[in-house]
Amino acid sequence: MVTQAPALTRTDGPSPRRSRRPGAAALAALIVAALSPGPALAQQRGPQEQPAPPATPGPTSVPRGEGGAIPTPPSTTTAAPAPAGRATPPRALNYTPPEYPPEAERQGIEGAVTLQLDIDRDGRVRQAVVIEGAGHGLDEAAVAAARKLEFEPARRADGTPAAARILYRYSFTLKPAEPPPAAAEAARPVETFRGAVLASGGDVPLAGATISLARLAGAGDAPAASVPPEVTTDEGGAFAFVDLPPGRYQVTVAAPGFEPLSVEEEIAAGEQTEVKYRLLPRGEGLEVTVRGERPPREVTKRTIEQREINRIPGTNGDALRSLQNLPGVARPPTLAGLLLVRGSGPQDTQTFVDGTQVPLIYHFGGLSSVVPTEMLEKIDFYPGNFSARYGRVQGGIVDVGLRSPSEDGELHGLVQMDLIDARFLLEGRVPYLEQVRFAIAGRRSYIGESFGPVLEAAGAGVTQAPVYHDYQILLEGEPTPSSRLRLVFFGSDDALEVLLGEPAPNEPALAGNVGLHTSFQRLQVRYDHELTDKDRLDGALALARDDFDFGIGAIFFKVGLSSLSGRLEYSRRLSKGVGLNAGLDVFGGLYAVSFRGPGPGRPGEPRNQPFSTRTLQEISREGSFLYPAAYAELELAPTARAKIVPGLRLDYQDLNQQATVSPRVNGRVDVVEGFPRTTVKGGVGVFHQPPQFQEVIPPLGNPGLKSTRALHYAVGVEQELTRNIEASAEGFYKQLDELIVGVTRPASVQLDYQNVGSGRVVGGEFLLKYKPDDRFFGWAAYTLSRSTRVPEPGEAERLVSFDQTHILTVLGSYRLGGGWELGARFRLVSGNLITPNVCNVHEQSCDPYRTNALFHAPTGTYTPIPFSGPSSERLPMFHQLDVRLDKTWKFKSWRLSGYLDVQNVYNNANSEAIQYNHNYTARQYVTGLPILPSIGVRGEF
Numbered sequence: 001m002v003t004q005a006p007a008l009t010r011t012d013g014p015s016p017r018r019s020r021r022p023g024a025a026a027l028a029a030l031i032v033a034a035l036s037p038g039p040a041l042a043q044q045r046g047p048q049e050q051p052a053p054p055a056t057p058g059p060t061s062v063p064r065g066e067g068g069a070i071p072t073p074p075s076t077t078t079a080a081p082a083p084a085g086r087a088t089p090p091r092a093l094n095y096t097p098p099e100y101p102p103e104a105e106r107q108g109i110e111g112a113v114t115l116q117l118d119i120d121r122d123g124r125v126r127q128a129v130v131i132e133g134a135g136h137g138l139d140e141a142a143v144a145a146a147r148k149l150e151f152e153p154a155r156r157a158d159g160t161p162a163a164a165r166i167l168y169r170y171s172f173t174l175k176p177a178e179p180p181p182a183a184a185e186a187a188r189p190v191e192t193f194r195g196a197v198l199a200s201g202g203d204v205p206l207a208g209a210t211i212s213l214a215r216l217a218g219a220g221d222a223p224a225a226s227v228p229p230e231v232t233t234d235e236g237g238a239f240a241f242v243d244l245p246p247g248r249y250q251v252t253v254a255a256p257g258f259e260p261l262s263v264e265e266e267i268a269a270g271e272q273t274e275v276k277y278r279l280l281p282r283g284e285g286l287e288v289t290v291r292g293e294r295p296p297r298e299v300t301k302r303t304i305e306q307r308e309i310n311r312i313p314g315t316n317g318d319a320l321r322s323l324q325n326l327p328g329v330a331r332p333p334t335l336a337g338l339l340l341v342r343g344s345g346p347q348d349t350q351t352f353v354d355g356t357q358v359p360l361i362y363h364f365g366g367l368s369s370v371v372p373t374e375m376l377e378k379i380d381f382y383p384g385n386f387s388a389r390y391g392r393v394q395g396g397i398v399d400v401g402l403r404s405p406s407e408d409g410e411l412h413g414l415v416q417m418d419l420i421d422a423r424f425l426l427e428g429r430v431p432y433l434e435q436v437r438f439a440i441a442g443r444r445s446y447i448g449e450s451f452g453p454v455l456e457a458a459g460a461g462v463t464q465a466p467v468y469h470d471y472q473i474l475l476e477g478e479p480t481p482s483s484r485l486r487l488v489f490f491g492s493d494d495a496l497e498v499l500l501g502e503p504a505p506n507e508p509a510l511a512g513n514v515g516l517h518t519s520f521q522r523l524q525v526r527y528d529h530e531l532t533d534k535d536r537l538d539g540a541l542a543l544a545r546d547d548f549d550f551g552i553g554a555i556f557f558k559v560g561l562s563s564l565s566g567r568l569e570y571s572r573r574l575s576k577g578v579g580l581n582a583g584l585d586v587f588g589g590l591y592a593v594s595f596r597g598p599g600p601g602r603p604g605e606p607r608n609q610p611f612s613t614r615t616l617q618e619i620s621r622e623g624s625f626l627y628p629a630a631y632a633e634l635e636l637a638p639t640a641r642a643k644i645v646p647g648l649r650l651d652y653q654d655l656n657q658q659a660t661v662s663p664r665v666n667g668r669v670d671v672v673e674g675f676p677r678t679t680v681k682g683g684v685g686v687f688h689q690p691p692q693f694q695e696v697i698p699p700l701g702n703p704g705l706k707s708t709r710a711l712h713y714a715v716g717v718e719q720e721l722t723r724n725i726e727a728s729a730e731g732f733y734k735q736l737d738e739l740i741v742g743v744t745r746p747a748s749v750q751l752d753y754q755n756v757g758s759g760r761v762v763g764g765e766f767l768l769k770y771k772p773d774d775r776f777f778g779w780a781a782y783t784l785s786r787s788t789r790v791p792e793p794g795e796a797e798r799l800v801s802f803d804q805t806h807i808l809t810v811l812g813s814y815r816l817g818g819g820w821e822l823g824a825r826f827r828l829v830s831g832n833l834i835t836p837n838v839c840n841v842h843e844q845s846c847d848p849y850r851t852n853a854l855f856h857a858p859t860g861t862y863t864p865i866p867f868s869g870p871s872s873e874r875l876p877m878f879h880q881l882d883v884r885l886d887k888t889w890k891f892k893s894w895r896l897s898g899y900l901d902v903q904n905v906y907n908n909a910n911s912e913a914i915q916y917n918h919n920y921t922a923r924q925y926v927t928g929l930p931i932l933p934s935i936g937v938r939g940e941f
Contacts, residue, residue, distance in 0.1 A: 089256075090119050090151040090164050098145035098170055101137030105174065111135070112171045113142040121161040123151040131167065142170040193267055194240035195275035197233050197253055199773075205237025206279060209255035213241065216248040216264070216482045216530050247533035248482075253277050266533065271576055274640075280772065319376050320361055320369035323398065325811060327730075327765035327781040328383040330804045331829045331878060334912050334928035337362030340802050341383050341396035342732060343761030343787030348395030348689065354402050354488065355567050356524050356542040357587070361398060363445070363468040363494050364516075367420055370492040374414065374425045375441050375472050377403030383765075384732055385683040385712045388631040388647030388664050389569070391585065394689040394710035394736070402488060404476055405429075405437035414940035421445040421468075436477040444469040468494040482530035491521035517549040534573040541566045544589075554616060555597045559693060563589030579635035588626035591693055595619045595700060621697050626654045627690065633664075641670040653690045655697070656705055660688040676720035681730075685712050691740055695753045702753045711735040716765075727768050734761040741791050759789035759800070770812070778812025801871045805830040819888040824881065831875030834914055837864035838923045853920040862919045875911045875925070880904050894941040900933065907931040 111134025118127040128146040133139040146168060154164035197209040212230035233239045246269040253261040258279035267273055323329060323339065330340035338346040339361055351361040353371060362369055382390075382397040390397050406412050411428040423443035430436040445468045472490040479485055497515045524542040531537055546561040569583035598614035633647030644667040652659045664685030672678040688707040695701040716730030739757030763785025770778045787803040790796075806829065813823030838852050853862035886899045904910075911925040 088155045090123065090154045090166060093123070093150045093152055094148075096145045096148040098138075098141035098172075100172060101141055104136040104138060104172070107136070108174060109134075109136045109138075110173050111138050112169055113138050114167055114169045115142060115146050117146060117149070117166050117168050119151050119153065119164050119166065121153055121163055123153040123161075125149050125151070134172065138170075138172050141172075145170065191240040191242050191272060192244040193249075193265070193273050193275075194238070195273075195277065196237045197239065197255065197277050197279060198237055199258070199279060205233075205235070206255050206258070207233055207235045207237060209233045209237070209239075209253060209258075209279070211239050211241075212252045212254075213244075214250040214252070216250055248530050251277075253279060255279055266573065268573065268576060318368050319373040319379055320371065320398075320400065321366070323379070323381055325781065325809045325825070326381060326383075327767050327783050327807075328396075328732075328763075328785075329783075330802055330807060331827065332366065333832060334910070337364060337366030339396075339398065342734065342763065343785050343800070343803060344395030344734075345800075345802065347692065348393060350390070350393040350395075350397055352397070352399040353490065353522070354486075354524060354526060355399070355538075355540040356522055356544070356565060358492075358522065359520055359546050359548075360492070360518065363470075363492070364496055367445075368443075368468075370470050371400060371402070371472065371490070372423060372425075372441060372443055372470070374423075375402050375439065375474075377401045384734070385664070385666055385685055385714045387645070387666075388633045388649040388662065389581070389583065389585075391629055391631070391649050391651055391662065391688070392587075392627065392690055394687045394708060394734075402472070402474060402490075403439075405439040405474065407437060412941060414938060416936075416938040418934075418936050419446060420934075430475070433477075436475060438476075439474045440472070442469070442471045467496075468492070480529075484526075484528045486524075486526040488524045488526070489522070490524075491519065493517075493519040514552045515550070518547065520544065520546045536571040537568070538571075539566070539568040556594070557597070557694075558592075558594040560592040561589060561693075563587060577637035577639075580632070581635065582632040583630070585629040585631065586627070588624070588628075590622070590624050591697070592622045593620070593694060593697055593700065595694075619699060621700070623697065625693075626652075628652050641673050643668055647685075651688060651690075651707075653707065655693075656691065656703060656707075658690075658706055660707055660709075662686045662688055675723070677718070678720075679718040680716075681718070682715040683712070684714075686710075687712060691753070695740055695742075705740060705753055706738055706755045708739050708755070709737045711737075724771050724773065725769070726771065727766075729764065729766050731764045732762070736760060736789075739789065743792075756792045757789060759787070761785065761787045774815070776812065776814045778810075780810045781808070783807040796869075798869060799833055799871050801833045801835075803833060803871070813884070819890070821886040823884045823886075825884075826881050827879065829878040831877055831911060833871035834873050834875060835870045836867045836873045836914065836923075837916060837920050838914075839867045855919075864916070864920045875913075878910045880908055880910065881906055894939060896937065896939050898935070898937040900935055902934070903932040904930060 112132070113130060113134050114132040116127075116129045116131050117125050120126050125147055128143045130139045130143065149168075153161040156162050197206045197211070199206055210230055210232055231239050231241065244267050246267050248264055248266050251261075251263050251265050253263075261277055261279055263277075265273060265275065324331070328342045330343075332338040332340060332346075337360070339349050339351075340346060341349045351358050358370065360370060378401040380397075380399045380401075382399075384396060386397045390399075405427040409429055411426070413424065413426040416423050421443050423441065425439070425441040427439040428437065430438050470490070470492040472488070474486065474488045476484065476486045495515075495517045497513055522542050522544050524540060526540045527537075528539075529537045542565050544561070544563045544565060546559075546563070548559045550557050565587045567583065567585050569581060571579065571581045573579050596616060596618040598616060629649060629651040631647065631649040633645055636644045636646075638644070644665070646665040647663070649662040649664070650659065651662070662685065664683070664687075666681075666683035666685075668679055668681035670677060670679050687710045689710070690696075690707045691701070691705045693701075696703055696705050711734065713733045713735075714730060716728060718726065718728040720726050736757075736759035738755040739759060740753050740755060741757040742753050763783060766782045768780045770776060783804075784806060785803070786805065787800050788797045789800050790798075808828040809825065810827075811823065811825035813821055815821045839850065850867075851865065852867070853864045855862055880903070882901070882903045883905050884899060884901045886897065888895065888897045907930050909925075909927040909930075912928045913926040914923050915926050916923050
C-alpha cells in the first residue's frame with residue numbers, strides 16, 4: 001500500500017517568518033528599524049519522518065511546516081480563492097497512487113520517497129525530482145504517479161496565482177497478511193491515546209490536523225519502531241493511536257493557519273489517555289503562550305494567552321506589565337514599578353525567572369519589565385494558594401520561563417529603538433555545534449534623553465534621569481533525547497539621581513543628591529531529564545549577585561547579597577491517578593549591610609525637632625545566611641474529572657534560627673465535564689515569610705524576629721457560557737499573624753522590630769473573558785477587596801495604604817483586516833490611601849483653626865501634626881482610557897510593524913498624592929501623568 005505524506009511549500013509571494021516557539025512583539029514608544037527584504041524563503045524540510053500508516057487512496061494530509069499543501073480526494077475538495085491579504089500554498093485536487101514495483105513487493109521491501117515538485121501557475125506538475133530515494137524501483141514509481149497530480153495553484157497575498165515548489169512524499173508499505181479469525185480477535189487494537197483538536201476561542205473542531213508522536217528515551221523503553229506514525233483528525237476533529245507502548249511521548253499538533261503545538265504526554269500501561277488540544281490562530285511576530293499544560297497544582301493559575309500579550313493597550317506590548325490587568329492585582333501609583341496582589345505589600349510577592357528568584361520585576365517607573373517579552377516562553381501568575389513548590393512568601397507568585405532558541409537552523413533577530421529604550425535579539429544555532437542553540441538579547445533605556453528635560457522643567461533638579469539596562473545570554477542543547485541542558489546569564493541595572501534644589505519644609509538638612517541604584521545578575525544552569533516513562537528530574541542552580549543602594553546627601557543605606565540558590569524536583573507516577581512531586585529548595589550566601597544616618601536624640605532635645613539635623617552615626621555588618629527547604633506533594637485524581645493536591649513544605653532560616661511547617665491542600669472538580677463545562681475549585685494553606693535582612697541583622701534589626709504567617713482560604717467556580725465566553729468567580733480570605741512592625745521608641749531613631757502585628761484580607765475576584773479568536777479578544781475583570789492591619793495588640797484596626805476597594809478593568813482588541821488592529825482599555829479604581837497633615841476643606845469635619853504644625857525655632861521649620869490616623873483619607877477615584885492602534889507590513893524575508901499607544905486619552909488629572917505649603921496651612925493634589933502618546937516601529941527577520 002502507498003500513502004502520501006505532509007508536504008512543505010515555498011511560494012513566490014510574501015511569507016511570514018515562522019518561529020517554533022513564539023514569543024511576543026511590539027513593546028514601547030517610537031521605534032526606528034530598517035531591514036531590507038532578502039531573497040525568497042529558503043526551502044525547509046520538516047522533522048525526521050517515520051513510515052506512514054496504511055491508508056486508502058487519497059487520505060487527507062496536513063503539513064508540518066509553513067504553508068504546507070493539503071492533498072484531498074477530488075470528491076471532497078472544492079477550489080476556493082485565497083483569503084484577502086494572505087498568501088496560500090498549492091492544494092492538491094486529486095491523488096494518484098503509484099504502482100508498487102512487483103520485485104520490491106515480492107522481496108517485502110518498504111520505504112519512503114520524497115519528491116521535489118515544481119508546480120506552475122495553472123496547478124500542473126512541471127517537474128518531479130527525487131530528493132530522498134528508496135531504490136528498488138520505488139523512486140521511478142513515485143515520479144510517474146506525481147506527474148499525474150493536479151493542484152489548485154499557490155496564490156500571492158493579492159490573490160494572483162504563483163508558481164511554487166513543494167516537497168511531496170510517498171510511503172510504500174506492504175499490507176500484512178490477514179490473521180486467522182481467532183488471532184484477529186486476540187490482536188484487536190486498543191485505542192490507548194485518543195482525543196480531539198479544536199480551534200481556540202470557539203472550540204471549533206479542526207479536521208485534517210496532523211498529530212505526530214516521538215518517543216522520549218528512558219529506562220525500559222520499547223524499541224523506537226514500535227512508535228506509530230502520525231495521524232490526521234477526522235471531520236469532528238478526533239484522532240486516535242492504538243496499542244502504544246507505555247512511556248512518555250513528544251506530541252506535535254499542526255494545522256494550516258494555526259500555531260503548531262508541542263507537548264509531552266505520558267501513556268501508562270493498561271490505561272487510555274484522552275486529551276483535548278486547542279490551537280491558536282497563527283499570530284504576527286514573536287509572541288508568548290502557554291499551551292497543553294496539565295491541570296495546575298494551584299487553585300488559581302492565570303495565564304495570558306498568545307493573542308493577548310502584545311496587543312493590550314497601555315502596556316507598550318510588555319508581557320509582564322499585562323499582569324496588572326488581571327483580577328486581584330491592584331493599581332500601583334504612577335511610575336511605581338510595584339506588584340500589589342490581593343491586599344499584600346509589594347515585598348510579599350516573589351518573582352522567578354526559570355525557577356530562580358529575582359529581586360524585582362519592573363524597572364524604575366514601571367515602564368518595562370526586567371526580562372523583555374521577546375525572551376519569554378510562559379508567564380504563570382498565582383495570586384494565592386500556590387503549590388508547596390514555592391515558599392518564603394505570603395502574597396503571590398510570578399514565574400516566567402525563558403523560551404528556547406529557534407531550532408529551524410536559520411538566524412533570526414530583531415532590532416528596535418524608541419524614546420524609552422533600544423533593544424536587539426539574535427538567535428540561532430551555534431556555529432560548528434549544530435546541536436547547541438543560542439539566544440542573546442539586550443536593552444538600554446533612553447529615558448534620560450526623553451524625560452530629563454521634562455523633569456528639569458518641572459523643577460525636579462535632575463542630574464541623572466532614570467537609566468536602566470538588562471541583558472540575557474542563553475545556550476541550550478539536548479545531551480540525550482530525553483534531557484535538556486541550559487546555561488543562562490541574565491541581569492538588570494537601574495540608576496536614578498536627582499538634585500534637590502530646596503530641602504523639604506520640615507527637613508532642612510535633607511539636601512544634595514538623591515540617588516537610587518538597584519542591580520542583579522544571575523548565572524544559571526538548568527537540567528531536565530525524563531529518567532523513565534514514570535520518573536522525571538528537574539534541577540536548577542544559580543550563582544547570584546544583588547545590590548541595593550539608596551542615598552540622600554550624607555545619608556545612605558546599602559545592601560549587597562552574594563548567593564547560591566538551587567532547586568531539585570523529582571516527579572514519579574506511582575499508579576493510575578497518583579503522582580508524587582518532591583524537591584529541595586536551598587538559598588544561601590553572604591550579606592553586607594551598611595547604614596549612615598541620624599542617631600538617637602540627645603537628652604533634653606524636643607521630640608519635634610527635624611530628623612535630619614541629628615548627629616550622624618554609621619553602622620556596617622557582614623555575615624552569611626542559609627535558608628534550606630524541602631517539600632513534597634501528591635497529585636491525586638480519584639476520577640477523570642477531579643484532582644486533589646495535598647502538600648507539605650519545611651523551611652529553616654539560620655539568621656533567626658527558626659523552622660516553619662507549611663501544610664497546604666488544593667483541589668478542583670469538573671461538575672459538568674462536557675460543554676458547557678463547570679468547574680468548582682478551592683484550597684487552604686499556611687504560608688511563611690522570613691524577615692528582611694535589615695529587620696533581623698543587629699544592630700539595625702532584631703535577631704529574635706520570627707517569620708510572618710499567613711493562612712490562605714479560597715473557593716471559586718469557572719463556567720463556560722458559550723464556546724467563546726467563560727466566566728469565573730473566586731472568593732478569598734487571608735489571615736495574617738505575627739506581622740513585623742517597626743516602632744520608634746523614645747530617644748531612638750532606629751526602629752524596634754517586633755512580631756506584634758496582625759491583619760486580614762477579604763475579597764472576591766470576577767472575570768468575564770472572551771477567548772482569543774482570529775479577530776477579537778477581551779475581558780472584564782473586577783476585584784472587590786478590603787485589606788486591614790492591627791499594628792499592635794489593643795490598637796484599632798486600620799486600612800493599609802495600598803488597599804483598593806474597587807478595581808475594574810475592561811479591555812479588548814479587534815483585528816480590522818489588512819494588518820490593522822484596534823484596541824482599548826478602561827480602568828476604574830478606588831483612590832490610594834494617604835495620611836493627611838491638613839484636613840480636606842470640603843469635609844464638614846474640617847476645622848480651619850486647627851494647629852497643623854509645630855514651629856522648630858533652631859532650624860526655622862515646621863513639623864506637621866497628622867490630622868488623623870495613618871491611611872485615613874482616600875484620594876479621588878482613578879479612571880483612565882487607553883487606546884492602541886497596530887499595523888503590520890509583511891515582506892518576503894522580514895516584517896515591519898508599527899503602533900500608536902495612547903495612555904489617558906481624555907487627559908484625566910488623576911490624583912496620586914498631596915503636597916503641602918511650608919507651614920502646613922494649605923494643601924493641593926499632585927496629579928499623575930497627562931495624556932501620553934507613544935509611537936513605535938520595529939523590524940524583525
